[in-house]
Structure formats: C-alpha cells, structure tokens
Amino acid sequence: MSWPMRPGAAALLAALSDPDRGFDAVVSGSYERAFFGNQFSLVAPLFAAAGVQLWMPEVGGALDPEVDELDELMALLGILAKREVIRSRHRAKNAMSAQVRTQGRWVGGRVPYGYRLVDAGPHPNKADARWGRRAHKFDIDPDTAPIVEWIFASRREGHSVARITRALNDAGTLCPSAVDRESNPHRSGTAWIVRTVQEILGNPVYTGRMVWNRQRTDRVLVDPCNPGLGHREVTRWNNPEDWVLSERPAHPALVSETDFVAVQGLRATRRDARHTYLLTAILRCALCDRAFEGHWVHETAGYRCRHGHTSAKTTDYKRPKNTYLPEKRITAKLPLLHRLLTAAEPATGDTRATASAATSKPSTATPEEVIDYLRIHGLELAYDPRTRTLEIIGKPAARITL
Ligand SMILES: [Zn+2]
Numbered sequence: 001m002s003w004p005m006r007p008g009a010a011a012l013l014a015a016l017s018d019p020d021r022g023f024d025a026v027v028s029g030s031y032e033r034a035f036f037g038n039q040f041s042l043v044a045p046l047f048a049a050a051g052v053q054l055w056m057p058e059v060g061g062a063l064d065p066e067v068d069e070l071d072e073l074m075a076l077l078g079i080l081a082k083r084e085v086i087r088s089r090h091r092a093k094n095a096m097s098a099q100v101r102t103q104g105r106w107v108g109g110r111v112p113y114g115y116r117l118v119d120a121g122p123h124p125n126k127a128d129a130r131w132g133r134r135a136h137k138f139d140i141d142p143d144t145a146p147i148v149e150w151i152f153a154s155r156r157e158g159h160s161v162a163r164i165t166r167a168l169n170d171a172g173t174l175c176p177s178a179v180d181r182e183s184n185p186h187r188s189g190t191a192w193i194v195r196t197v198q199e200i201l202g203n204p205v206y207t208g209r210m211v212w213n214r215q216r217t218d219r220v221l222v223d224p225c226n227p228g229l230g231h232r233e234v235t236r237w238n239n240p241e242d243w244v245l246s247e248r249p250a251h252p253a254l255v256s257e258t259d260f261v262a263v264q265g266l267r268a269t270r271r272d273a274r275h276t277y278l279l280t281a282i283l284r285c286a287l288c289d290r291a292f293e294g295h296w297v298h299e300t301a302g303y304r305c306r307h308g309h310t311s312a313k314t315t316d317y318k319r320p321k322n323t324y325l326p327e328k329r330i331t332a333k334l335p336l337l338h339r340l341l342t343a344a345e346p347a348t349g350d351t352r353a354t355a356s357a358a359t360s361k362p363s364t365a366t367p368e369e370v371i372d373y374l375r376i377h378g379l380e381l382a383y384d385p386r387t388r389t390l391e392i393i394g395k396p397a398a399r400i401t402l
Contacts, residue, residue, distance in 0.1 A: 002230025
C-alpha cells in the first residue's frame, strides 16, 4: 500500500511540512516494512525537501541524498522486500493447505452461514498452545443451520435458485450478511439475493469437510492511470481444482455428499451458472434502463437485454427486438473508453507523492483494470442499441461506437 494510504505513514508525511513538528530525523527500523517496491524513490524527496533526515540500519546511519549510488541501493532493497513478502506468503499458504487437508483445521476466514465457531481444545501447535491459544471448529448454529438444510432440500426437489431466494425473502428469513454484519461489511444486508443462495449451494463445507482457498486476494492498482497511489486488495474466486478439502469430516454435515453432488449436477445443466461475466451489474441498456444480463452463446460470454420481456409474459410483437452484445466487443474498446474519460478528467490524487508517476502519457490499462476502476468509482456503462454507442453514464465525453 502506498504511503498516503497508510494512516501512520500519511500522518508522518503531513507532519513533515509542519515547522513545529518537534523532530528533525526519522529512523526506519526495517526497510521491508517501510518501503515496498519503488516507494522509497517517491517518499525520499519529501523528506529531503522538509530537511528531515532518514536513518536506516542498511546504510549505517543517516542517508545522504547527495550520494548517487543511493538510488540503486534503495531500488535493490525494494526488490528484496517485495521478494520476501511473496516468499513468506508462499510458505504460509503451503502450511495452511496441509493443515486443512490432513487435520481439517480451521485456518481463519469467514464462518459459513449455518455454522458457528466453537472451542476445540488447546491449539495443536505446541508453541501456540503454550501461549494459551485455542483451536476452533465449526458447529451447527441452531438458528441458521435449518435454513441451509432447507435450501439444499428445496434445490434437490428441483426448485429454481430464483424461487428459493424469493421464498426466503417472502418468509422474512434473515440473510447471511444481516445475521453476521461484522464479517459482511461489503454486503447491504437487506435481502437474500440469487448469488448468496448459489454460493451456499456450491460450498462443499456443508458436507462436513473443511474447505479452504476457494477465494484468493489479488492486489490491483487503486487507479490504473495513477500507479503511485498503490494497490488495493480484491477478493476473487479460485477455480474449484485449487480448493483444498479436508480428507476426513471436520464438523457436522448439513447435506449428504450424495445430495451435494446431485445439486451440483443440477447447476451444471444451467450452463450460465458456471460462466463468469466481467461486466455484471455495470452494463445498462439505454433503451429501457435495465441491467444487461449475462448470456452464453456460441461458447462466448455476452450480454442480453430483453427490454422487460420475459418468457412468462405473452409475446408482444410491437416490443423492441432483444439486444445482444458479445463481451469481447466491449472489452476490446474499454482501454479507449478509459483514455477518453481520463483525458476529460485529469487524475487527481496525492500530487506530492505521485508527481513522478502522474505523467500525462496515455493509459495502458487492461480491460480488467478498467472494469475494476469503474466498480471502485461506482460508474456504470450504458449501451444504446439504436445508435450502437457505449458510454460511461454521466460522462458524455467517454462515448464510443461499437
Ligand atoms: Zn433494454
């Protein structure tokens, strides 16, 4: 994370410009923890400008900004710091994977809806146990477990996921994010949605086995056209072949393995459930103002708007024709759209720390980065089938013809 985004570091940067700050040198005890990647080169000039010395064990005292080799040494230390972070992440991941597989151990993460965390005796790691740490396992949550069982049973009977979702809302059942606000700050917590029910139906944890690594945390640029702002973390789904399951049951099951597998089979017949659509919920139809829905045709992802028509309604021959858009046609143009947007609105941000990064060269953002950018900034795209134009809603300068 960049300095301006770290609370302590941001406070230090702010203090530099205060003449009454009461210090004239800063000691960095650990380069790895202070500067990641190229951060040193962004921050050091600010210290020099404020007349505050930086002390580091790596150079045996105060840094002399006049020394030429310093930049190279600091760049090298930055690379080493990055490598150390990646290496320790790998070590931790291998260890956790083994603990889950062979011991069915809970290694942290969200407790699935239907279960609660209970004490499971002293921590299996002797060093941890000596510190008084305890192990934990999942047990049935008497309030929510019957709902999970009902969801699996209903799906097994052939009810659609949409119908199950509706029934849960009609009955006023509290949705997972409402039950556990603390672990779900990113969810609105108001109602069940289809995706929540799908996630429950697809989670093998309910067969009694411990599951880990279904999701991963990726680091993406906060702003693709302003790399100096650093990265933020986003949670993404891993492929099922990367999931780690315990070899033996680790907690009480809420569905039999036979039923769980049968329900996955039901999902597989609806091919859409397995496909991912990059632009879900950010692509609207300008003709009827509805969200485009993911639509899988000819082995490729695309989006469809039926302008409010559903197969449950009688056919109205006057209604506009369905609109269909292959995803590739949109993603190919996203970098261009992003350039139009950023040309119209120069990127703002912490100009002190990003002065060297905020050059005005054209953005080289990938389609995925542009989509992340739109999501972070709450922007949506509108496609107008009459004019075949795609634009960022509220940003008339960012409009292109597909
Ligand atoms: Zn429409």
